[in-house]
Amino acid sequence: MRVKEFIKQSHLKPWDGVIVFLLILSSFLPIVVFGMQKIPETADKQAILRVDGEEIRTFDLYEGQEAYTFLYEDPHGDYNLLEIKDDQIRIKEADCGDQICVRRGWASKHGETIVCLPHKLVIEIQAKDGSEIGDLDY
Incomplete structure (x- = not known):
């Protein structure tokens, strides 16, 4: 037709x-x-890297952030390679035996943690303004 x-x-x-x-x-x-509309590049959350309870570095996490890596190496030569991309973080490589921290994958929500027990390394996602987890919307 x-x-x-x-x-x-x-x-x-x-x-x-x-x-x-x-x-x-x-x-x-x-x-x-x-x-x-441009997405503001202000971080409302951050990832805190602690080794043996001591704060080593803080990473701002926000959407639209370009991917980059951070290498943490302790005095004994053990290392963890962290990857930060957008509003998430992960351990990309580690020379520990069990590799649980690498298999853990990405962390992006408030209160999530990544732990590498052999290296006594903890990455914790927290609100940048110091508010409690219950105060935030998911």
């Missing part, structure tokens, strides 16, 4: 097609509007 025959049989007016086209086009308007 041709388009002209379909239009005649369905009693569509010439402007009906224009209106349908405009409605379909306007359905993409929210994607354009919200896509143009």
